[in-house]
Amino acid sequence: MERETISVTVNGRAYERAVEPRRLLSDFLREDLRLTGTHVGCEHGVCGSCTVMMDGVTARSCLTFAVMADGAEIETIEGLGSVEAMHPVQQAFWEKHGLQCGFCTPGMLMTAVELLKANPDPSVDDIRDAISGNLCRCTGYQTIVESIQYAAKLMREDGP
Amino acid sequence: MKPARFRYLRAASVNDALQALAENPDAQILAGGQSLIAMMNLRLVKPACLIDINRISNIGYIDEDGDGVAIGALARHNDVKHSPLIRERCPLLTEAYESIAHHTVRNRGTLGGNLCHADPSSETPAVMVATGATLMLQSLRGQREVGAEDFFLGTYETARRQDEMLTEIRLPGRRTDGWAFAEISNRHGDFAIAVIATTLRIEDGRCEAARVVASGVGEHAARLEPAEEALIGGPIDDARLDAAAAAAAGAVDPHSDSHADAAYRRDAIAALTRRTVRRAAARCD
Numbered sequence: 001m002e003r004e005t006i007s008v009t010v011n012g013r014a015y016e017r018a019v020e021p022r023r024l025l026s027d028f029l030r031e032d033l034r035l036t037g038t039h040v041g042c043e044h045g046v047c048g049s050c051t052v053m054m055d056g057v058t059a060r061s062c063l064t065f066a067v068m069a070d071g072a073e074i075e076t077i078e079g080l081g082s083v084e085a086m087h088p089v090q091q092a093f094w095e096k097h098g099l100q101c102g103f104c105t106p107g108m109l110m111t112a113v114e115l116l117k118a119n120p121d122p123s124v125d126d127i128r129d130a131i132s133g134n135l136c137r138c139t140g141y142q143t144i145v146e147s148i149q150y151a152a153k154l155m156r157e158d159g160p
Numbered sequence: 161m162k163p164a165r166f167r168y169l170r171a172a173s174v175n176d177a178l179q180a181l182a183e184n185p186d187a188q189i190l191a192g193g194q195s196l197i198a199m200m201n202l203r204l205v206k207p208a209c210l211i212d213i214n215r216i217s218n219i220g221y222i223d224e225d226g227d228g229v230a231i232g233a234l235a236r237h238n239d240v241k242h243s244p245l246i247r248e249r250c251p252l253l254t255e256a257y258e259s260i261a262h263h264t265v266r267n268r269g270t271l272g273g274n275l276c277h278a279d280p281s282s283e284t285p286a287v288m289v290a291t292g293a294t295l296m297l298q299s300l301r302g303q304r305e306v307g308a309e310d311f312f313l314g315t316y317e318t319a320r321r322q323d324e325m326l327t328e329i330r331l332p333g334r335r336t337d338g339w340a341f342a343e344i345s346n347r348h349g350d351f352a353i354a355v356i357a358t359t360l361r362i363e364d365g366r367c368e369a370a371r372v373v374a375s376g377v378g379e380h381a382a383r384l385e386p387a388e389e390a391l392i393g394g395p396i397d398d399a400r401l402d403a404a405a406a407a408a409a410g411a412v413d414p415h416s417d418s419h420a421d422a423a424y425r426r427d428a429i430a431a432l433t434r435r436t437v438r439r440a441a442a443r444c445d
Contacts, residue, residue, distance in 0.1 A: 004168060021168030021210070024201070043161070044198040051264055058264040063197045067168055068190075068214060111264065132349050133262025 006070040010035065011079030019066045025059075026050045028066035029076060037077040037106050041135070048134030051107035052076050058114045077106035080113065088154040089113055089147075098147030100138035107134050112148045120156055124149070163200035167209040171216055174233075174298065174327060180211045181323045182300045187211050189325060191234060191273035194265045219327070222246065227333030233326055237266035237274070250331045252291055252339035252357060256283045259343040259352070272326045278380060280315045281352045283343065285381035288329070290339075290357040290373040296328040297321075305330075312380035337361050337369075338444035340436035343376075344428045346419055352376040353420045354428035356408070358436035360391070362444040367391045372404065372433055377414035377425050384411040387433055396441040401434050408433035 003018040010033060017032055026043075029035045029052070041047035043062045050061040053075035081087035089112050092098065099105045108131060115122060115130040122130070127148045128141070136144060169187070171177035181187055187209035190196060199205045213219070213234060220234040222243045229249050231240065240246055241257035260283050261269060274284050275295065288295075288308035295306050297320055311319050320326060338360045344353045355375035361368045370391040375381040386407035391400055414425035 001165075002167065020165070022163045022165055022200075024162070024197075027162075043201050045194060045265060048262070048264065057267045059268055060194070060264055062201065063194050063265075063268070065168075065190075065193070065197065067170075068193070068212060114263075129348070130263060132347070133264050 004067050004070070006067055008066070008069050008072060008074055010074045011076060017066075021065060021067050023066045024062055025052070025054075025064040025066045025069050025074075026061035028069075029061060029074070032066075035076055035078050039103055039106050041103065046135070047104070048107040048111065048131075049104050051110045051134065053110060053114070058110055075110075077109055080109060087113070088158060089116070089151040092151035092154055093144075093147045096143055096147040096150050098139070098144045104134055104136045104138075108136065108144055112151060115148070116152055116155055121152060122148070161201055161203055163197070164203060164206040166207055168212065169209065170212045173216055174219065174325065177211050177213050177216065177325055178298060178300050178323070181325060184209045184211070185322060189213055189273075189276070191276075192236065192269035193273075194261070194269035195273070195277045195279065213325075225330055227335075229331045231271060231329040231331070233270065233272040233328065235271055237261060237269045237271060238263070240271050241266060246331070249333050250287075250291060251334065252341055252359065253284075253287045253331065255339070256287045256341040256343075256357065259283055259341070259345065259349070259355075262349045271329060275311070275329065276318060276320055276326050278312055278314075278316050278318045279351075280379055281355070281376040282381070283341070283352060283355055283357075283375060285312050286355050286357040286373045286375040287341065289381050289383060290359045290371045292332055292371075294330040294332075295326055296330065297324040298327045299324040303327075309383070312382075314379045317380075335361075336363075336445040338440035338442065340439035340443065342432045342435045342439075344432065351419075354414075354425050354432055355381075356429065356432035356436045358433070358440045360396070360437065360440040360444055362396065362441060365395050367394065367396055367400070367441075370437075372408060372437070374408070374412055374429055377412040377429055384408045384429075384433070386411045391437060396437060401437055404437055405430040405434045 039049040041049035045063045188207040190210040190212045219232040221232040247254045293308045370388040372387040387404045390403040390407045409430040
């Protein structure tokens with residue numbers, strides 16, 4: 001079986017692995033690197049659960065082959081924060097009940113982080129537009145929108 | 161599901177890609193992959209070989225081209241969407257991008273890939289036809305230009321030959337034309353149920369030229385000539401709007417699916433024609 005050797009930095013740590021060209025980045029992260037925080041919902045780019053950062057912008061990891069990420073810097077939900085030191089977006093989702101089953105949450109958080117980097121004070125419409133590519137079947141989105149608004153507030157207060 | 165196996169080739173230059181296309185008649189180009197990989201995951205397509213063009217430098221440009229714009233093969237949707245040059249010279253495309261995909265998909269997806277994919281419900285082909293864009297196709301045999309109207313041939317089918325790569329999209333300058341884009345979809349950013357892209361030229365209160373282009377209601381984006389004829393030759397008044405809307409609805413033969421039936425799509429085309437013509441007329445200089 002033909003394999004390609006790729007070097008990828010994930011959450012600041014460098015990895016070198018041989019992968020089949022058809023290996024999706026989502027499967028590479030979950031199965032080869034055992035980083036199972038990135039979730040795979042629909043596997044055809046509709047649900048947004050598998051969203052990760054690739055070279056600083058969000059990407060659907062199910063619509064990216066791992067070979068395409070050769071040399072790239074990937075950030076996943078595992079790199080965002082820890083239970084002891086949560087990222088403000090994680091803190092906000094916790095406090096405002098921005099999740100129920102938690103399946104869409106990694107994608108929602110990565111998308112929210114990208115939004116807040118570009119727009120520290122988003123309107124409700126901005127938030128709804130930003131998460132329009134992420135499906136949640138539990139919350140009705142209301143508490144997710146509130147969480148992102150609250151995260152923006154935390155990050156503004158926390159900022160330099 | 162997972163994609164079927166394929167050979168993976170990485171092109172370092174356009175020439176590299178053209179060489180690989182010539183040597184591998186079973187190959188497809190991999191640009192952003194936002195449609196292709198989804199279809200591969202569903203095993204709707206199983207290309208035996210992919211030529212990854214993402215490493216080719218200097219083909220993601222958006223440049224002035226006379227009074228128009230030249231867009232390189234790898235220009236990402238978000239770059240095109242937010243380009244001030246395109247907003248100034250081809251505002252119809254900027255307006256269309258309000259309805260195209262979601263932010264994350266636009267980070268990776270390319271305009272060139274989207275056009276070559278030729279999804280029947282895609283927005284960008286309608287804009288290309290409405291503005292009279294030219295597509296540059298290159299192969300080891302040489303380069304040729306194809307007008308957008310001649311490029312889209314059917315569902316997922318274009319005039320691009322197997323060994324050719326779409327290397328550049330040329331949009332003409334706007335001059336005095338009015339423009340408008342409107343779409344109906346189930347969810348903002350989703351596949352379109354119906355799309356109309358309209359350009360108009362009005363001189364001394366008289367409509368001199370019109371393009372009314374539909375997408376989502378046939379095999380590919382296409383001009384609705386009866387609607388255009390109903391507009392040309394006089395002022396854009398209520399009578400002409402009514403005639404154009406009726407002509408547009410009569411000119412399409414839409415399909416039914418789980419999102420909308422044919423009758424709904426036909427009504428949508430009439431409504432979108434009315435909306436876009438009215439808005440385009442107000443925007444004529």
